[in-house]
Amino acid sequence: MKIRALVLLGTVAAVCLLLLTLQMRGHIAGASDALAIVTTPVQSVLARVNKATVGLWSTYRDWKNVRAENRRLREETQQLRVDALRVTETIEENQRLRRLLALKESMPLATLSGEVIAREWGGWVRSLTVNRGRADRVTRLTAVIGPDGLIGRVVDVRPGASIVQVLTDPTSTVGAHAVRTRTQGIVEGEPRGTLRFKYMARDGSGIQVGDVVVTSGLGGLFPGGIPIGRVRTIDDRGSALFSYAQVTPAVDFARIDEVLLLTGGAARDVAASFRTDG
């Protein structure tokens, strides 16, 4: 057994050395070709199997990568949407605050900026809660304005907040006049959330749709010249003592987030601080 194995090893070694020697001397160039006849087809099959397997594996890996990438992109898209919303929100807030700041700087009266922290929008009461209160020396009946015009007045002052009665509150009344005709009257809130301008019929024959209505400054509660709204329709009641005009508010009360409280009194006309085009 051992001798047979050693003989085999010796034979193999001799064959190999012979092969090598003959090759080096260039005698058996055909030996490689003969072996290639056997090996090449096997190699081709193996290469094909290998290619198919690698292809399958690559496809699986690609699919897995695509899935992972898809998930990552979805998350990224979500995050970008949130970021975009945040940016839009910030831009809008920035614009609002810029307008408020511009108004604050142009106002000839002392003002205090405040942020709306709550809204009461039922038909009975229409009010806003602002984060300025007794601690900020806010007093009752302080006028509250926004960049577009009059919002209302403070009706209740609390330690850290104030309740602002909005113009559209059914119990709200403000002395006003039409800018073009100087017709005096009162702007009243209505239960359905609209405004109407009540004026003496004989004085208001010249009022037209589109006329701007501003605070009159009479009564000392609100400074004069603060925009209230524009005449939308005129309700001519013939021989009645008073006529009424529906007014579209200058301020969108549902979208107010920041306000200015006029803490410096109401003695002056502030019309110059507002752009009314009317």
Place this chain on the structure above:
Amino acid sequence: MRAFLAIAVLGGGVAHATVGSALRIADVAPDIPLIVVVLLALRRGPEFGCGAGFVAGLLQDAATGGLLGVQALTKAVIGFGIGALGGRLRVSQPLVQVPGLVVLSLLEGLARFGLLQLFHFPAPFGELMVYVVLPQALYNGFLGAALVLALAWAETARSRPS
């Protein structure tokens, strides 16, 4: 069984040039025929190891376009040696398998280099060892051990009564 052995030897010899490249890690490919020869020699003894090494090596030589007979001789010697020593080695332990295959691969590399020196092989010894033989030897060690474990697991699974 004989067919399986033939496929293992022949396939192992030829597969190195094709499938082996798929197993390449950082430009280092394992010497699959060497692993196959070692595993077969351990089970079947020196004669089979010698024959398998010769055939696998010869096919590898032919498939890779090298000098015919170089790997045939080195693998035949390795197969013979392992087949003869197999009974005295405790090769069921991975701690033996990995370094064992590494050492065998290094020996095969040294033998191949020595043989090629007879035919004026130009590559410097140090570079060949550091960049070719040693990395391949390490790879062979781990791949061979994994293969041994896989075979052992397959045998256990097959012998378990269903």
